[in-house]
Amino acid sequence: MDYPLIVDIFFLLLATLAVVSGWRVFCTDSMVRASFFLLVSFIAVGVIMILLTAEYLGVAMFFMMAVEMMVMAIFMVMFMMNPAGLNPMMMVHQHKFSIAAGVAIFVVLGGVALLSEFPDNPLPADLDPVASLGNELLGDSMLIFESAGIVLLTTMIGVVVLSSHRGRYGAAEEGSMPPGLEPGGDPAGMPEEGDEGGHHHCH
């Protein structure tokens, strides 16, 4: 197939960027940085997909990974006791298992890349990548999948609307107060007044 040399150069640059930023994910000491290094790696892969004329898949990779990594970073920071993810912390664990798994997967994927025979079909000149991808993925089941997609989306929005304002223990903007252990009792789990052990604080 004929293509300009610049495509090869860009492929090599992007592949290097993808691998290096993927490797940095495991070297950095912050979860936010790790998420965004992973995002850089995925974006490089997305651009490679555009080079392969998978234009929809490549661009879809950008926005899906952008939102996904953003949400992942926020949630990881929320669940870990690490204010804002700026404190240095160890990001890797289970060293022996993960090294073994990494080597095994590398060997398998490398074997696939070297040993399998890739098709050599030139693209038809009038290929419409978006429409052909949609037909390839969904085909006759288009209506079913689209309906399922709308149902899922409605569910997601419903969940956000239900959970955004009213919390478990009252409206979000009023501050939450857990219910009492017996009906009408004092809020459970609250510290007693003056039980702070000489630690004074003013309200």
Place this chain on the structure above:
Amino acid sequence: MIVNELILPVILVTIVLVVGAYLVAVIDGMIAAALGTPQRGGAWLAPLTQGAWLLTQQANATEAPDWRAWRLAPALYLALAATGLAVVPFSPTLIPTDLVTSVVLWGSVEALATVVIFLHGWSANTLLALIGAYRYVALGLSYILISMFVLIGVALPAESLQFSQVVASQEGLWNVIRQPLGLPLFLIVGLGMTFWGPFNLADSRDLAGGTASTVSGPSRLVWELARAAMLVAFSGVAASAFLGGWLGPWLPGPLWVMLKMLGVLAVLLLLGRLLPRVQPERCVTLMWVVLLPLSFVDLIWAGVEALL
């Protein structure tokens, strides 16, 4: 081939972005002066003086920031604005990047802008900047969703995800009339993703400048420039998605696109000066309870209209 496919688009995008960002500052100054806000210097000179002053200022340092991310974030936001402008068709033949999925690429510019704005506030390692960053992420998702539904509505009659096809599909009737809800909703997205005027919650006064509160000197200049440039890129997308892009009588296509972009910019800047800032909690409610359902209505409208 290289001239037509590489050099010309880069020059075109750069010129439109730089001149456009300057015009944003000028128009904003003029609107402010007309509304009675005292302005130092003339509207034409003030942005240049301000820019030159920022260039000579010392760059602030905070305690243990993530330097690389902090310095990169404004440049990345500017790069996203350039990427967004690169998919705007200026005429049937003059299109910087005629990607078949350019509408989706604009969507990913909006999504990546969320990441970059978060990074800008997060990497400074200061309180108010971090609050601004979290605020933008909380709101950014709703901007992206509204924009996505409105743009799918635009792609439906064109039967394509390509902006040049979207413009061509408006030959008979512009989308601003065909889908009356689309442009108003999309303008709100534009104000949101550049955190301008009523939706300036990331860099707002109540956070002493938010994500930019500790940024000074050249990187502050790049950040302000990038915001204005993003507004320019947005106006280009709005002009091609709803106002018929290059379509119009008498004048050549590119001139029509520029005029429509200026019109969108003027409306956005006027709204930015006239409307008060929305409270963050109310803004979330407004987005999810009012505007998102309206964008569904817009999409259903577009679908029914495409079927008829």
